[in-house]
Amino acid sequence: MVFPVAAALITLILLVLLRSLRAPAVLMISVGLGFAATLGASALVFQHALGRSGVDFTLPLVLFLFVVALGTDYNILIGDRIREEMERPGPARAAVARAVRHTAPAIATAGPVPAASFGSLAVGPGSATQQIGFATALGILLSAFVLSIALVPAPAALLGWSIWWPLPPRRAAGPAEPAPAPAERGSGSTEPRVRVG
Numbered sequence: 268m269v270f271p272v273a274a275a276l277i278t279l280i281l282l283v284l285l286r287s288l289r290a291p292a293v294l295m296i297s298v299g300l301g302f303a304a305t306l307g308a309s310a311l312v313f314q315h316a317l318g319r320s321g322v323d324f325t326l327p328l329v330l331f332l333f334v335v336a337l338g339t340d341y342n343i344l345i346g347d348r349i350r351e352e353m354e355r356p357g358p359a360r361a362a363v364a365r366a367v368r369h370t371a372p373a374i375a376t377a378g379p380v381p382a383a384s385f386g387s388l389a390v391g392p393g394s395a396t397q398q399i400g401f402a403t404a405l406g407i408l409l410s411a412f413v414l415s416i417a418l419v420p421a422p423a424a425l426l427g428w429s430i431w432w433p434l435p436p437r438r439a440a441g442p443a444e445p446a447p448a449p450a451e452r453g454s455g456s457t458e459p460r461v462r463v464g
Contacts, residue, residue: 277339285346287431294342297418301338305330305406313398323395326402334406341415345370349423354436359427363420371416378411
């Protein structure tokens with residue numbers, strides 16, 4: 268029951284916050300990919316590389332509660348900033364680049380702190396604790412450095428303003444063009460003149 272209920276609540280929050288149908292889908296798909304990659308990497312390390320019988324049965328639930336929650340937070344930060352930047356004049360790709368430039372340092376700084384905290388569990392004596400520590404730290408780092416900084420901005424840059432369908436952000440008007448200088452009286456030329464000296 269936890270997986271579908273939590274996913275539905277997260278989707279509802281994203282729909283209200285981002286006022287779009289496509290952007291929440293992109294964010295949820297990226298979070299799902301991060302969850303699957305983390306669980307797969309944990310199985311690869313503990314089950315195949317270390318020869319364990321399998322991963323602990325609580326691992327998927329713990330990953331969902333922590334990694335998906337933090338990954339969604341990071342995605343909301345970058346998604347909301349992308350929408351804000353797209354309200355300014357200019358092409359969509361430039362808006363995405365500005366959003367990443369302004370938001371990536373905060374996400375890149377915030378990610379390693381909880382990753383290190385959970386990663387300390389990986390040196391514990393219990394197998395389940397080791398798996399939870401390793402997987403949670405890996406999932407948080409993936410969410411911070413791969414999903415939020417690369418995987419979410421990429422489709423936003425490719426789709427442009429259509430990612431905010433059906434309510435695209437209102438684009439502010441660009442700065443007004445300066446009026447051309449009036450031609451001097453008595454001259455047939457329309458070129459503005461510059462006084463030197």
